[in-house]
Amino acid sequence: MNAAVIETPEIPEDSIAPSPALDAVLHHEITDFLYLEAEFLDDWKFRDWLGVMANDVRYFMRSTTNAQTRDRRKSVQPPTTWIFNETWSQLERRIARLETGMAWAEEPPSRTRHLVTNQRICAAADGDGYEVRCNYVLHRSQKERDLNTYIGKRVDRIRRTAGTAHGWQIYFREITLDQVVITSHNLSVLF
Amino acid sequence: MEISSKDIEGMVDVHTGRIHPAIYANAELYELELERIFGRTWLFLCHVSQIPKGGDFFNTYMAEDPIVVVRQKDGSIKAFLNQCRHRSMRVSHADSGNTKAFTCPYHGWSYGVDGALVNVPLEPKAYPQGLCKEKWGLREVTRVREYKGLIFGNWDPEAPELEEYMGDIAWYLDGVLDRREGGTEIIGGVQKWTIDCNWKLPAEQFASDQYHALFSHVSAVQVLGAKPDGDDRHLGSGQTARPVWETAKDAVQYGERGHGSGFFFTERPDANVWVDGEVSQYFRDTVDEARERLGEVRALRLAGHNNMFPTMSWLNGTATLRVWHPRGPNQVEVWNFCIADKAAPEQVKEAFERSETRAFGPAGFLEQDDSENWTEIQKVLRGKFARSTKLCLEMGLGNERMRDDMPGVTNYIFSETAARGLYKHWVDLLVCDTWAEVHERSRSYELELVK
Ligand code: FES
Ligand SMILES: [Fe+2]
Numbered sequence: 349m350n351a352a353v354i355e356t357p358e359i360p361e362d363s364i365a366p367s368p369a370l371d372a373v374l375h376h377e378i379t380d381f382l383y384l385e386a387e388f389l390d391d392w393k394f395r396d397w398l399g400v401m402a403n404d405v406r407y408f409m410r411s412t413t414n415a416q417t418r419d420r421r422k423s424v425q426p427p428t429t430w431i432f433n434e435t436w437s438q439l440e441r442r443i444a445r446l447e448t449g450m451a452w453a454e455e456p457p458s459r460t461r462h463l464v465t466n467q468r469i470c471a472a473a474d475g476d477g478y479e480v481r482c483n484y485v486l487h488r489s490q491k492e493r494d495l496n497t498y499i500g501k502r503v504d505r506i507r508r509t510a511g512t513a514h515g516w517q518i519y520f521r522e523i524t525l526d527q528v529v530i531t532s533h534n535l536s537v538l539f
Numbered sequence: 540m541e542i543s544s545k546d547i548e549g550m551v552d553v554h555t556g557r558i559h560p561a562i563y564a565n566a567e568l569y570e571l572e573l574e575r576i577f578g579r580t581w582l583f584l585c586h587v588s589q590i591p592k593g594g595d596f597f598n599t600y601m602a603e604d605p606i607v608v609v610r611q612k613d614g615s616i617k618a619f620l621n622q623c624r625h626r627s628m629r630v631s632h633a634d635s636g637n638t639k640a641f642t643c644p645y646h647g648w649s650y651g652v653d654g655a656l657v658n659v660p661l662e663p664k665a666y667p668q669g670l671c672k673e674k675w676g677l678r679e680v681t682r683v684r685e686y687k688g689l690i691f692g693n694w695d696p697e698a699p700e701l702e703e704y705m706g707d708i709a710w711y712l713d714g715v716l717d718r719r720e721g722g723t724e725i726i727g728g729v730q731k732w733t734i735d736c737n738w739k740l741p742a743e744q745f746a747s748d749q750y751h752a753l754f755s756h757v758s759a760v761q762v763l764g765a766k767p768d769g770d771d772r773h774l775g776s777g778q779t780a781r782p783v784w785e786t787a788k789d790a791v792q793y794g795e796r797g798h799g800s801g802f803f804f805t806e807r808p809d810a811n812v813w814v815d816g817e818v819s820q821y822f823r824d825t826v827d828e829a830r831e832r833l834g835e836v837r838a839l840r841l842a843g844h845n846n847m848f849p850t851m852s853w854l855n856g857t858a859t860l861r862v863w864h865p866r867g868p869n870q871v872e873v874w875n876f877c878i879a880d881k882a883a884p885e886q887v888k889e890a891f892e893r894s895e896t897r898a899f900g901p902a903g904f905l906e907q908d909d910s911e912n913w914t915e916i917q918k919v920l921r922g923k924f925a926r927s928t929k930l931c932l933e934m935g936l937g938n939e940r941m942r943d944d945m946p947g948v949t950n951y952i953f954s955e956t957a958a959r960g961l962y963k964h965w966v967d968l969l970v971c972d973t974w975a976e977v978h979e980r981s982r983s984y985e986l987e988l989v990k
Binding site for chain 1: 632729734910
């Protein structure tokens, strides 16, 4: 047998940014805004939630895969595909669907709890606002006794927007679930 | 309790259109299905485009059995049970990738991409009596065949050849696989999720049930459909404005030997659910080529549902191709692929992937409604009385006929001909020991239907 070659794992580039030093008050303001945004969803105030999504928002989730380490090093890991790939008007149609009262996956609607934690905030690379990385738990209690937990990470980009109710809007959201096989029968809730 | 053939025959009555819901919720029947249905039929493994080079592998399942499909050095394709012959450990763990060998993580037995056991750690010391490695290669799937880019596997050496098994469903499948020169490919990865329902519920819906769309998908129809003035198109400029059943000129269901298909005759080459404008435009731009290859009917056949028995389903126009991998009597794992013409321009392929996700991914506008129905059905069937209360399968009973513009036994689209055929075939496979008997039964049933 060959002696195992021990290599230092490569650290993905996107995680080497130093912990950003952000003004504590600003940090508080941003996290508080994201808690409020989560509360809109949990309270079924979907139109209010839409109000904090910028007109140019992109809202993404891609599938997650199991890849061999040696393939990952060569960047030949299994291809992924979209789970969500939304613009503002598509998010609006999702909400309009819920409002029909005949969107059977959410009729009666699920109870949700969005837990947003481990926020790290820095200036967004596109120069437009701030980028918030966080860990994320969405707990969904559906129908009589169905329980689902979605865990992953989220990257948000937010900017100050004058004239909006809360002074901030989200213009980019990328959700990554840790699950490869999603163990629930649909994703009819918003992340 | 042991279920007899007589019990099984009693659960499906295609002559009066009644089924016994125990077929969806019985663990003993499920064991029998694994052996006599999934152990004998042709099951979809993957698409050739997913393993283009020698050493490329793709991990999938045949029912509950893990299978690794691997491209050989000579370009041919083999499939193996993903099970180490030493103590049953899985030997390939990533979803897909490229490899020179499959090395078991437990004790390090190593198999070539051709399945041969090539290396056993400490072999001379551990096996002083000698180990006949030739005997201990990975178990190979008995038969692997390709149909226009789709790779299928079958455990049964007695089963009919793939094309014979497909029968007329191949004509319907060609409407997706053969629209253009160059065939198809899978765009992007695979969406995978679980639904707590018996595999026959989704298989039957894709084979036979257009009827549910009017009501199940009413919310999607309301929010995605364009207003009659054409002025309210939210999701792409080229979509069909109205639900296709409102404007269709004719509509057909096909059902034979467990397979099923259905579609509407449309005026223009448009998909019936809400695809991006680029996708609709692409269908219009390429309709002449499709017409030349497939004829008028299939060139315009973009609003269709389909299931190849037992578990491969697809929808024309919206590019979803999926397998319902059974996971016990009460669960399926859906593997959903986006399939499109290889010759389509890159930006059109991207539009296909977006459209397919938006409609039929796990968060899809339409997909959400379907899975909700099936999980609720499965919950209802926990009830003792619910499990023994007969269900109505009478739609379109006796109206089957042959047409001259398409092959096989057909009916009006809102019927349950294909569902009756699916359950009939299910019974036949469970109770017959030979394929000759299965075929004999299929033949006499078809004659009876169209006499
Ligand atoms: S189980 Fe695979 S080497 Fe022992
Ligand atoms: Fe449906």
